[in-house]
Amino acid sequence: MRYILFLLLISTSNFLFSQAKATISGYINDSKDGEAMIGVKVVIPSLNQGAVTNTYGFYSLTVPTGTYDVEYRSGIYPVEIKKIDLTKDVKLNIDLGSNVQDLEEIVVNAKKGENTNSTKMGQIELEMDKIKTLPAFMGEVDVIKTIQLLPGVSSVSEGGQGFYVRGGGPDQNLVLLDEGVVYNAAHLFGFFSVFNADAVKSVNLIKGGMPANFGGRMSSVLEVNMNEGNNKEFKATGGIGAISSRITLEGPIVKNKGSFVISARRTYIDLIMKAAIPDSSPFAGSSYFFYDFNAKFNYKISDKDRIFLSGYYGKDVFNFSDRDGGFNAKMPWGNGIAALRWNHLFSNKLFMNVTGTFSDYQFKFGSQQDQFRFELASGVRDVGAKMDFSYFPNSRHIIKWGANYIFHTFTPTSVSAQTDSVVFNTGAAQKLYSHESALYALDEFDLNKALKFNVGLRYSMYHHVGEFTRFIKGDGISTPDTAIQYGKGDLIKFYHGLEPRVSLRWMLPDKSSIKAGYAYNYQYVHLTSLSAVSLPTDIWYPTTDQAKPESGYQVSVGYFRNFMDDMFETSVEVYYKGMNNLIEFKEGALPGDNVNDNTDNLLVYGTGRAFGIEFYIKKAVGKFTGWIGYTLSKTDRTFPDLNEGKTFAAKYDRRHDLSIVGTYKLNERWVFSTSFVYATGNTLTLPSSWYVQEQSLLFNYGERNSTRMAPYHRLDISATWYDKAYKTKTDPVTGNEIQIKKKFRSNWAFSIYNIYSRANPFFLYVDNDGDFLSGDFKISVKQVSLFPIIPSVTWNFEL
Amino acid sequence: MKSIINLILLSIVLFSCTKEVQIDIPGYKENLVIDGSIETGQPPIVLLSTTNNIYSPTNLDAYLEGFISGATVIVSDGTITDTLTEICTDELPAGTEEIAAAFFGIPVEQLVQLHLCAYISTNIVGEVGKTYSLKVIHDGKTYTSSTSIYPPKSLDxxxxxxxxxxxxxxxxxxxxxxxxxxxxxxxxxxxxxxxxxxxxxxxxxxxxxxxxxxxxxxxxxxxxxxxxxxxxxxxxxxxxxxxxxxxxxxxxxxxEYNFFEKKYNQLYSGGNPFATPTNIPTNIVGGAFGVWVGYSxxxxxxxxxx
CATH class of the missing domain: 2.60.40 (Immunoglobulin-like)
Structure with a gap:
């Protein structure tokens, strides 16, 4: 309650001595294609006040009445200045860039001054145009691989899509695609992201100081917004790459009122494998492919109402068949996501967004060997709704509040097995149901010119409900197993908690600032994994009467400074994160059936901590742009039931993590990029001793995660060649040569991954070969490396 | 689930390269290994050995040096308590060489030249329905366990x-x-x-x-x-x-099944890191590895x- 009172106090303090004021508000769109422009600054320099457009391109700025020069700073186009007589409220929708003839000549700093000015800590917005010029693995432009190059973010493994943020697990990242939750953001066992770069408009990563409007995960938020589609004209873009091709179609539904965009992508690894693997190979019957499909429609119903419908569907399919067909297996998995959003303007100060979401992740495995058939399925399905309000009472406050609700249906594992004559009892498929909801309020306000706060409070609730069977395991000898049956909708367990969030910025002279943040989070869903890397076999499991919600806090402090008229942005941030109720499988646990058992009976619970310091320097403008990020960190775990209760390093504990990224634009035709990464090797657990039982060689593992793999480092380079933007023609009237912008444009992206072919460790294992009696027995540690030097070329086009 | 992970591993390994590396693996601690069994109509037999550092020599001599002689091994069926006799391969009764060779997994001609000892009872024979306790005293430490011979189950x-x-x-x-x-x-x-x-x-x-x-x-x-x-x-x-x-x-x-289930899981997963590193559980109390099992x-x- 005291947080709410504090919020009310600081929210109203600015109203007490107010004078006549007026509001300028509206939407800002790109004149080129009508797309809403996110993050455009609307500034009145004479007042030193401003606003920023939200995800839907809306802004609202309330200032004392008067006549002002209002600047619109998009970062993409030159600053546009409008003289506005603000004697009463003004609604002003702007199409930016309409006066610009040649976009390619523009070189501006997209986020000038934001590094030091905003309260955002540990928050990075990626520019899609820049991502597309960076070296791409097998030619596939990938937003998550770019995120992994940022300080405080590390990849799970070679080529992996899973990412760890400041010592948190991969399930602690809230990945949103147009506000729909993405449960598995990876294709091909993690080597490619589900995000088709052609369909993505913006990418925003929050790794610290999470605002109160986000919740449900402990470490980070990755917001990915899809393109809305060109509402001016029809366009097609696409590309043909080494392993996949893609196409995007977009255009107006009703010109300037509504548009659509449809993107599709499919790999042809299966065709390559078919050609490359001889019929005599034991893998001759194996294949793999993935495809995904994005679609989005939007329509402006009125000046105050707009609707968006977004969808994603993607699937990976892995087939395995041995040479004589005696054993075959099929393993499909994928996500389906849909979001229906409605924007409504109650007034020029009050903006509302209502979203209905559907998210579904399913993993299946089916195999047949002779007469024996086996099937396993696992998944999670969410149906949810949220309401978000943004209120702009004056230029010093942005107040947001809202509510959200998700109905979860989890199927941790569902197994069936049968022969021709017998159906085995693998237990009934267990579904777990729960309601997750939250209320939040936050205020981002300037206390004075130097001090800016973002103060918020989130109240989250979680109801684990029936239908459900709780199995209580006996000791197998004197205490029998028992079960409790809950009916449909019965409340089994209720959890709730307050999640305070505070961040502040203190401006210092000379374009520098100090920022600090504190965030407390609850997380009600968990990813349980049997493996050391992220695989589709990882099981999402909800909080239950037995599995408690994860909770944690993060404290961070940073110093931010820009140099040389904002050409260089630098920061140093330190953080400490504490985590409770983390889960792992018990030692020796083998989930896989539902015979008189619940998956959470196999779990153990512990705590974790992470701390580190991040250094970041970025050159934002000029022919040469790029950044260097370095993180020094440590993260560990303590589980009473694992590792004899001793604290052990987390499997992704990285002492050093360095990324260097550079892009050089030579001219209008050539752009060169490079990236270099260095990271301390991952930890893992290997056997420390061997022994013999009944003539079998057995291993005993030493302390958990006590072995560290060799460091990981890799250098990638790329070059992108663009065709000429203009063609020359002779004007039939004047006879002069004129330049006409070409409708069909294309570029070739050449990329070399791991240019010095470093054999980076993917995993290690202990191998044994030979036998004792012949004297050639040998135990050795083997390192498996995945990708040597890999050149690739992709042809991209737009029409 | 484990078989799915192995299938994924197999497909990844198909496109990967492998090399031997030298890497520090801390945490080695020598432990006693007890490999004991009793079955219907047969005397209890117990083999004692020790664990070896992962990087220790792996020739036959090293393997044989791991066997322990001179320990005290006691088995009781609740009525009879017997201290097992240590019988070594260089003094086997005539006609038992082939059975001993199969037990140790060593050809007869090699076995008879080795001094390899097992602990065998001369007073107890396994009976259905009885529970057998085991006590091993070695290097001042005591290890205990018990197992039963259940009623047999015939195939139809x-x-x-x-x-x-x-x-x-x-x-x-x-x-x-x-x-x-x-x-x-x-x-x-x-x-x-x-x-x-x-x-x-x-x-x-x-x-x-x-x-x-x-x-x-x-x-x-x-x-x-x-x-x-x-x-x-x-x-x-x-x-x-x-x-x-x-x-x-x-x-x-x-x-006992729990021991063997995990043992075979480890044998067939090959210690791959896609699986959770799992030590094989034991039914022996006192810090030794291995199993004491009754067969029916x-x-x-x-x-x-x-």
Missing amino acids: SLFWKPQGTSTEFGFSWAILSDNTSTTDSYKWETKYISDLTFNKPFNPFFNDKFFNGLTFEFAYDNPMSYDDETFPEDFRGYYRVGDTVVIKFSKIGPK PTYDTLICKL
Whole structure:
């Protein structure tokens, strides 16, 4: 309650001595294609006040009445200045860039001054145009691989899509695609992201100081917004790459009122494998492919109402068949996501967004060997709704509040097995149901010119409900197993908690600032994994009467400074994160059936901590742009039931993590990029001793995660060649040569991954070969490396 | 789930490269390993050895040096308590060499030249329904365990069936009616009728978790065929029409099954890091590795014919 009172106090303090004021508000769109422009600054320099457009391109700025020069700073186009007589409220929708003839000549700093000015800590917005010029693995432009190059973010493994943020697990990242939750953001066992770069408009990563409007995960938020589609004209873009091709179609539904965009992508690894693997190979019957499909429609119903419908569907399919067909297996998995959003303007100060979401992740495995058939399925399905309000009472406050609700249906594992004559009892498929909801309020306000706060409070609730069977395991000898049956909708367990969030910025002279943040989070869903890397076999499991919600806090402090008229942005941030109720499988646990058992009976619970310091320097403008990020960190775990209760390093504990990224634009035709990464090797657990039982060689593992793999480092380079933007023609009237912008444009992206072919460790294992009696027995540690030097070329086009 | 992970691993390894590396693996601690068993009609037999550092020498001498002589091993059935006698391979009674060779997994000609000792009772023989406690005293430390010989469970029937289009080769098949009321665990072993010792197939242990109370059919491979060059390459693992084999089908306890289940999981996952590193649980108290297991076998003869 005291947080709410504090919020009310600081929210109203600015109203007490107010004078006549007026509001300028509206939407800002790109004149080129009508797309809403996110993050455009609307500034009145004479007042030193401003606003920023939200995800839907809306802004609202309330200032004392008067006549002002209002600047619109998009970062993409030159600053546009409008003289506005603000004697009463003004609604002003702007199409930016309409006066610009040649976009390619523009070189501006997209986020000038934001590094030091905003309260955002540990928050990075990626520019899609820049991502597309960076070296791409097998030619596939990938937003998550770019995120992994940022300080405080590390990849799970070679080529992996899973990412760890400041010592948190991969399930602690809230990945949103147009506000729909993405449960598995990876294709091909993690080597490619589900995000088709052609369909993505913006990418925003929050790794610290999470605002109160986000919740449900402990470490980070990755917001990915899809393109809305060109509402001016029809366009097609696409590309043909080494392993996949893609196409995007977009255009107006009703010109300037509504548009659509449809993107599709499919790999042809299966065709390559078919050609490359001889019929005599034991893998001759194996294949793999993935495809995904994005679609989005939007329509402006009125000046105050707009609707968006977004969808994603993607699937990976892995087939395995041995040479004589005696054993075959099929393993499909994928996500389906849909979001229906409605924007409504109650007034020029009050903006509302209502979203209905559907998210579904399913993993299946089916195999047949002779007469024996086996099937396993696992998944999670969410149906949810949220309401978000943004209120702009004056230029010093942005107040947001809202509510959200998700109905979860989890199927941790569902197994069936049968022969021709017998159906085995693998237990009934267990579904777990729960309601997750939250209320939040936050205020981002300037206390004075130097001090800016973002103060918020989130109240989250979680109801684990029936239908459900709780199995209580006996000791197998004197205490029998028992079960409790809950009916449909019965409340089994209720959890709730307050999640305070505070961040502040203190401006210092000379374009520098100090920022600090504190965030407390609850997380009600968990990813349980049997493996050391992220695989589709990882099981999402909800909080239950037995599995408690994860909770944690993060404290961070940073110093931010820009140099040389904002050409260089630098920061140093330190953080400490504490985590409770983390889960792992018990030692020796083998989930896989539902015979008189619940998956959470196999779990153990512990705590974790992470701390580190991040250094970041970025050159934002000029022919040469790029950044260097370095993180020094440590993260560990303590589980009473694992590792004899001793604290052990987390499997992704990285002492050093360095990324260097550079892009050089030579001219209008050539752009060169490079990236270099260095990271301390991952930890893992290997056997420390061997022994013999009944003539079998057995291993005993030493302390958990006590072995560290060799460091990981890799250098990638790329070059992108663009065709000429203009063609020359002779004007039939004047006879002069004129330049006409070409409708069909294309570029070739050449990329070399791991240019010095470093054999980076993917995993290690202990191998044994030979036998004792012949004297050639040998135990050795083997390192498996995945990708040597890999050149690739992709042809991209737009029409 | 484990088999799915292994399948993924297999496909990743297909496109990867592998090299040997030297890397520090901390945490080695020497432990006693107890490998003891008792079965119906047989005396208890216990082998003692120690664990070895992962990087220690792995030749035959190192393996043999790991066996422990001079320990005190006591077995009790509740009535009789017997201190087991240490019998070494260089002083075996005549006619027992081949059985001992199979037990140790060492050819007879090598075995008789070695000083390799096991602890055997001369006063206790396994009986159905009895529980046997074990006490081992070594280097001032005491280790204890207990196991039972459960009532045996017979197979309903045994038969041989040719595989696919073959008329000559096929698996051994059995029908089992499992008890509803108990959790049952089993071990399957086989030998040609003329052989002295039994052999274990690919994974000889299973329990009734998925078929409690059901009557069902299942198949097992022929472990003797894998090293038999008279079998065509593509038919290793099958029995040949005309073979006569003896099946030893034993019942074991749940804790003992837990040891063997995890043991075979480790053997077939090859210690890959896609699986959670799992140490094999033991039913021995005191910090030793290994197992003390009671077997309750039944025997059936199968003639491979249509």
